[in-house]
Amino acid sequence: MVIFLGDPMQAVFGIFDTGSDLVWVQCNNLAGKNKFPHFNQTNSSKYKAIDCRNKKQCKTSYTKDVQCSTIRGDNSCLYNIGYVDGTASRGVMASDIITMKPNMTVIPNFLFGCSIANPEDTPGIIGAGNSIYSMPRQLYPNDAKFSYCISGIVSDINYVRFGIDAKLLGRKVKVLRHGLDPFYYMDVIGMKVDAVDIKVDPSEFAMSRDGETGFMIDSGYEYTSLSKLAFNALKYVLQVNFGAPTKVSDFEICYQFKFPWRTIRKPVIGIKFRDWLFELDPSNVWRKMGNTKFECLLVHRSPELKLSVLGAQQLFDVNIGHDLKNNFLYLQPMKCPTTAF
Incomplete structure (x- = not known):
């Protein structure tokens, strides 16, 4: 699945997953190791790493996958998520704007993980589970809905529809x-x-x-x-x-x-x-x-x-x-x- 993060917007990719909640993408922390188009956070004017003291965004009580740094003096809000297949991803929680095509709706303060370590064959994960951090709950917090249809024909393009x-x-x-x-x-x-x-x-x-x-x-x-x-x-x-x-x-x-x-x-x-x-x-x-x-x-x-x-x-x-x-x-x-x- 392709999403558009940042200002100016950048196209980044992730696997659509209804069995997890966090959205995370590869960032330029992995420069030289990225196999997929990655998000260069330094090029976005709206990018912000989340401070652990910001409890409105670093919501550690809502998911076990988000924690505060245990290093003294480091107030980073971190994520560390594992999957059934044994793979995992970790990095820093951040916010930026996300642009939804084709109507170009811009949503500010979208929360996501900026990966510093993840499986090389995974571009990112678009978590669509039922959690405040998931894509559908962030896009439409008051009435979250989404639908998708996966074609049996490999060459077909599939779409996910959110909200109305x-x-x-x-x-x-x-x-x-x-x-x-x-x-x-x-x-x-x-x-x-x-x-x-x-x-x-x-x-x-x-x-x-x-x-x-x-x-x-x-x-x-x-x-x-x-x-x-x-x-x-x-x-x-x-x-x-x-x-x-x-x-x-x-x-x-x-x-x-x-x-x-x-x-x-x-x-x-x-x-x-x-x-x-x-x-x-x-x-x-x-x-x-x-x-x-x-x-x-x-x-x-x-x-x-x-x-x-x-x-x-x-x-x-x-x-x-x-x-x-x-x-x-x-x-x-x-x-x-x-x-x-």
Whole structure:
């Protein structure tokens, strides 16, 4: 995703991530090491490093990822954030203006992290979780909304719409929050393979008090992952109907391409919400693995054991709308738009 920071504005890039809250970009502290266009803060007349004593901007009580410097005499407001894949980024918190295209709306005092250390293959992160530091909450603090649609065609350009431009389409799902965590937990009560319920108690998908159990949606996850019990139950239903699966690469549930798909359509995986069933498009769930004869289910066993996450690949060509004020998620299968408005 491209955003425009500074005065004069500079185009910088970041990965859009609904599973985290901070926005951070590569700054010229990494000069000579940047693989992507970086933000040169010294060229912006509006750039300000945030002082830790400024409690309106250095909001350490709202997130564990922002802290004050522990070095005596240093009043820097710092951030240090880690991700599930083991990568991390750290740097200083800063403010500057952000310009939103195409209508060129200018928003002052936008808070973001100016990175001094981050993974070389990550240009930045555009955090869109439910937190005061996230992109949607900063742009529209009183009525935060956003939507996005990821096309299954790699060459297509995808757009994120914020505020009044957000498309809240389709049926809605109640979203649950855990403390100050930015995550979007969905109110899931079960799963289906075609018409068959997998044998898992609804509590397996319920958000727990410690937030370690539940079913999240996260654009930063490439593939869906299921808790240990849910994954085993899903695997069992498929095994009963199609025989023992084969493991190919990182995917545990694979079948030969010529069987049983020649005579039987691919199984449809459904997620049961409180009032309705959302069926995942089989083309987003099953994939032929290279030159092999196997087609694999694009679902992993969760490394967190108890947590389930709906990943981005399973939602290709689905408009996803978030209403943060009212805690609703909207899902609508569609051909993703290729224009901004």
